[in-house]
Amino acid sequence: MRTEKEPKMQYIEDHFVRLGSQREKILKAILEVDKDGIQISGSEGQLIKVLARMIGAQKMVEIGTLLGFSTTWLLEAAGPQGRVWSFEKMSEHHRIASEILKAEIEEQRLSLHLGDALEQLPKIEHEGPFDLIFIDANKAAYMEYFHWAHKNLRPGGLLIADNTFLFGMVYQEEAPTNHAKAAKVMKEFNKTLGEHPDYDAILIPTSEGMTIGLKKYATSN
Ligand code: DHB
Numbered sequence: 001m002r003t004e005k006e007p008k009m010q011y012i013e014d015h016f017v018r019l020g021s022q023r024e025k026i027l028k029a030i031l032e033v034d035k036d037g038i039q040i041s042g043s044e045g046q047l048i049k050v051l052a053r054m055i056g057a058q059k060m061v062e063i064g065t066l067l068g069f070s071t072t073w074l075l076e077a078a079g080p081q082g083r084v085w086s087f088e089k090m091s092e093h094h095r096i097a098s099e100i101l102k103a104e105i106e107e108q109r110l111s112l113h114l115g116d117a118l119e120q121l122p123k124i125e126h127e128g129p130f131d132l133i134f135i136d137a138n139k140a141a142y143m144e145y146f147h148w149a150h151k152n153l154r155p156g157g158l159l160i161a162d163n164t165f166l167f168g169m170v171y172q173e174e175a176p177t178n179h180a181k182a183a184k185v186m187k188e189f190n191k192t193l194g195e196h197p198d199y200d201a202i203l204i205p206t207s208e209g210m211t212i213g214l215k216k217y218a219t220s221n
C-alpha cells in the first residue's frame with residue numbers, strides 16, 4: 001500500500017513528474033473508488049515511461065489497467081504510432097478507464113480488454129511479439145503472467161512488474177497465511193528473473209518493489 005510519501009520520494013514527485021489534466025482526472029476518480037493506495041505513483045509512472053522510451057517501445061501490454069493511470073505513461077512513451085493493449089478484470093474499473101481514455105481508444109492507440117488477463121491474453125498474441133509487458137494485477141498469478149510474457153516479448157524487450165516486494169513478504173521467512181500463495185509465487189517470480197539466462201534483471205527498490213527484466217537478444221529458446 002502506498003501511503004504518505006517520504007520526503008525523498010516527495011522531492012522526486014515534485015521535480016520529475018508532470019501529471020496534466022487527464023491524469024488529474026484519474027487521480028480524482030481513484031479517490032472516488034477508494035483504490036488510491038494500489039495505484040502506481042507519478043514517479044513510478046515516469047520511471048516506466050523513461051524505461052519504455054529507452055528501448056523505443058511501440059507495442060506494449062499492460063496486465064492490470066485499474067483506472068488507466070499507468071496506461072497513460074505507456075501511451076505517452078509509445079507516441080502517436082505506438083499501441084497499448086491493457087487488461088482489467090473489474091468491470092467498474094474498466095468502464096471508468098474506457099471513459100477517461102476514450103480519445104486514445106478512438107485513435108486506436110489503446111485497446112482496453114475486460115476480463116481475466118490469463119483468459120484474454122491469447123486473443124492478442126497475433127499482434128505480438130511485444131516490446132514491453134507491464135504486470136500489475138493478481139499477485140498470485142505472476143508466474144503465469146511471466147510464462148506468457150516470456151513467450152510474447154521480443155528479443156531486447158522489457159518486462160516490468162509492480163509490487164515485487166509483495167508488501168515486504170518476499171524477504172520474510174513466513175508470510176501471513178492469507179498471503180501464503182502470493183508470497184510463494186512472488187518469491188519464485190523474483191528468483192526466476194534473477195537467475196534466468198535470457199534476462200538481465202533487477203528489482204528496483206520503489207516503495208512496492210518493481211522488478212524489471214530486459215530480454216537478451218540471443219536467448220536459449
Ligand atoms: C496493492 C498495491 C498495488 O500496487 C497493487 O497492484 C495491488 C495491491 C496493495 O497495497 O494492496
Ligand code: MG
Nearest residue numbers: 038136162163
Ligand atoms: Mg501495483
